[in-house]
Amino acid sequence: MAETQGALKKTPLFDLHVELGAKMVPFAGYEMPVQYPLGVKKEHLHTRNQAGLFDVSHMGQVKLSGANAAAALEKLVPVDIIDLPAGKQRYALFTNEDGGIMDDLMVTNYGDWIYVVVNAACKEQDIAHMQANLGEGVELELLDDRALVAVQGPTAAQAISRLAPEAGEMVFMDSRQMQIDGVDCFVSRSGYTGEDGYEISIPSADADRLCRLFLEQPEIEGIGLGARDSLRLESGLCLYGNDLDQSTTPLEGSLIWAISKCRRADGERAGGFPGADKVLDQITNKNWTRKRVGLLGEGRAPVREGTELFDADGNKIGVVTSGTYGPTIEKPVAMAYVETAFSPLDTVVFAEVRGKKLPMTVSRMPFIEQRYYRG
Amino acid sequence: MSNNPSELKYVASHEWIRVEGDGTVTVGVTDHAQDLLGDVVFVELPEVGAELANGDDAGVVESVKAASDIYAPISGEVIAINEALEDTPENVNSDPYGDGWFFKLKLTDEAELDALLDADGYATHCESEA
Numbered sequence: 001m002a003e004t005q006g007a008l009k010k011t012p013l014f015d016l017h018v019e020l021g022a023k024m025v026p027f028a029g030y031e032m033p034v035q036y037p038l039g040v041k042k043e044h045l046h047t048r049n050q051a052g053l054f055d056v057s058h059m060g061q062v063k064l065s066g067a068n069a070a071a072a073l074e075k076l077v078p079v080d081i082i083d084l085p086a087g088k089q090r091y092a093l094f095t096n097e098d099g100g101i102m103d104d105l106m107v108t109n110y111g112d113w114i115y116v117v118v119n120a121a122c123k124e125q126d127i128a129h130m131q132a133n134l135g136e137g138v139e140l141e142l143l144d145d146r147a148l149v150a151v152q153g154p155t156a157a158q159a160i161s162r163l164a165p166e167a168g169e170m171v172f173m174d175s176r177q178m179q180i181d182g183v184d185c186f187v188s189r190s191g192y193t194g195e196d197g198y199e200i201s202i203p204s205a206d207a208d209r210l211c212r213l214f215l216e217q218p219e220i221e222g223i224g225l226g227a228r229d230s231l232r233l234e235s236g237l238c239l240y241g242n243d244l245d246q247s248t249t250p251l252e253g254s255l256i257w258a259i260s261k262c263r264r265a266d267g268e269r270a271g272g273f274p275g276a277d278k279v280l281d282q283i284t285n286k287n288w289t290r291k292r293v294g295l296l297g298e299g300r301a302p303v304r305e306g307t308e309l310f311d312a313d314g315n316k317i318g319v320v321t322s323g324t325y326g327p328t329i330e331k332p333v334a335m336a337y338v339e340t341a342f343s344p345l346d347t348v349v350f351a352e353v354r355g356k357k358l359p360m361t362v363s364r365m366p367f368i369e370q371r372y373y374r375g
Numbered sequence: 376m377s378n379n380p381s382e383l384k385y386v387a388s389h390e391w392i393r394v395e396g397d398g399t400v401t402v403g404v405t406d407h408a409q410d411l412l413g414d415v416v417f418v419e420l421p422e423v424g425a426e427l428a429n430g431d432d433a434g435v436v437e438s439v440k441a442a443s444d445i446y447a448p449i450s451g452e453v454i455a456i457n458e459a460l461e462d463t464p465e466n467v468n469s470d471p472y473g474d475g476w477f478f479k480l481k482l483t484d485e486a487e488l489d490a491l492l493d494a495d496g497y498a499t500h501c502e503s504e505a
Contacts, residue, residue: 034440035413035440039413039414040413040414040438040439040440041413041414041416041439042414044439226413226439226440227439230439299417300416300417300461300464301417301419301437302416302417302437302439302442304442324439325416325417325437325439327414327416327439354419354435
C-alpha cells in the first residue's frame with residue numbers, strides 16, 4: 001500500500017503525529033500524516049465547524065534580504081511585489097520562459113526582508129531558480145530550522161487569540177512577527193482551506209511544544225493531508241502538480257486574478273517576468289485553447305484525477321486534475337481542464353468512470369463560500 | 376484484529392462471507408478493510424442477475440481518499456444487492472458485518488466454501504500483511 005522510498009525526511013512534529021495516532025505516508029519526500037484517528041471526513045468537517053491544526057513544515061520557507069530584494073523577486077513573478085505593503089502577504093506564481101507556471105508561492109513583506117513560502121515538491125527547483133536569477137545584492141537564506149503549521153477554521157482566531165491576543169487584530173493576508181508563549185513566530189492570517197485562520201512559522205526546537213499548546217485549545221484538532229486536500233478542493237484552490245504545471249499558463253489556469261494590474265500590458269511596470277510576452281498576449285487576445293474549471297457531479301461517485309471528460313457526442317474535451325467527494329458540499333467536486341468551448345458556467349460535460357458517463361456541470365469556484373476575515 | 380465474527384468465512388482480499396445454509400451467501404468487507412479504506416462515500420455494486428466467478432470484479436468502494444475494488448470471494452449469481460448503501464455508504468464503516476453488507480450470491484458450487492478462511496485464518500493473514 002505505502003510506497004517505499006529511501007531516506008524520507010521528518011518534520012519537527014513527527015513524534016507528535018505518531019503519538020496522536022496518525023497514519024503516516026510518504027509525501028514530497030517527507031513522512032507526513034494523511035489522517036488521524038478521527039478520519040478524513042470528520043477532520044474535514046471539524047475544520048469547517050471548529051478549527052484544525054495542519055503540519056505544513058514540508059513546504060519551503062525562504063528569507064530574501066538586501067535593498068533590491070523586492071524588485072529582484074518581482075522580475076520572476078507577474079505580481080506587484082515592489083508595492084506590497086509591509087506586514088502584508090500576497091499570492092504569486094513563478095513563470096517559465098513559455099509562460100508556464102513553475103510553482104505557486106506566498107510572498108510576505110516583513111519590512112527589511114521578504115518571506116517566501118514555496119511548495120515542498122518544488123522547493124529545490126525554486127531555490128535554484130531564485131539563486132540563479134535574483135542577482136547580486138540579494139541574499140537568500142533557506143529557513144530550514146523552522147516548522148510551519150496552519151490553524152484553520154471559524155474558531156481558529158478565538159483559539160489563537162487566547163494565546164496571542166495580537167493575532168486577533170489581524171485581517172486576511174496580514175502578517176506579523178510576534179511571540180506566542182514566548183516563542184518568536186511569523187504569523188499570517190491566511191491559509192489554504194477557504195476558512196479564516198493562520199499560518200504560523202515556528203523555530204523547529206519550539207514547534208512540538210507550541211503545537212501541543214494549540215491542541216490543548218478545545219477548538220483545535222490535528223488534521224491530516226487527506227482533509228487538507230478535500231478542504232482546498234471545495235474552496236477552489238489549486239494543488240501545484242495536479243491543477244497547475246510547467247505547461248500551463250496563468251490564463252489557462254484561471255488565475256488571471258493573481259496577475260497584478262501594474263504588470264499587465266497597460267500597467268506602470270508591464271511585463272518583465274519570464275514568459276511575459278505569451279502571458280500578456282493571452283490576456284489581450286484570449287487565445288488560450290483550454291481552461292481550468294470547477295465541476296460539480298450528481299450522485300455520490302467521486303470523479304478522480306486523470307478521469308477523461310467527453311461532450312454529449314462522445315468527443316474527448318478534457319481531463320480531471322483533482323477530484324473527490326466534498327464532505328461539506330456533499331457532492332462530487334473536481335477541477336478539470338476543458339477545451340474553451342466547454343468552459344462557460346453551467347456547461348454539462350460527461351466524466352467516464354468505470355465505463356459509465358457521469359454528467360458534471362461546470363460550476364463557479366469556490367464551491368463553498370470562503371470565510372476569510374476581512375475586518 | 377480479533378473482532379472478526381467467528382461464524383463468518385473470509386478471503387485474503389478482505390471480504391467476509393456468511394453462509395445462509397440454503398445455497399446462498401451474503402458478502403461484505405471486513406472491519407479491517409473498512410478501517411484501511413477510511414470514510415466510505417460511495418459504493419458501486421454488481422447488478423442483480425450477474426454471474427460472478429471467484430475473483431471477478433464485483434464493485435468498487437470509494438472513500439474520500441481513494442477507490443478500491445471489491446472482488447467476488449466465491450462463484451455465484453447475484454440475487455440481491457444492498458441498495459441502502461447508495462444513500463448511506465457510511466454503513467460500511469459503522470456496521471461492516473451488518474447494515475454494511477454488499478450483495479447476496481446463489482452459489483455455483485458449494486465445494487468452493489471449503490477454500491475460505493475462518494476467523495483465525497483471516498486474522499493471521501491480516502497480521503502477515505501488517
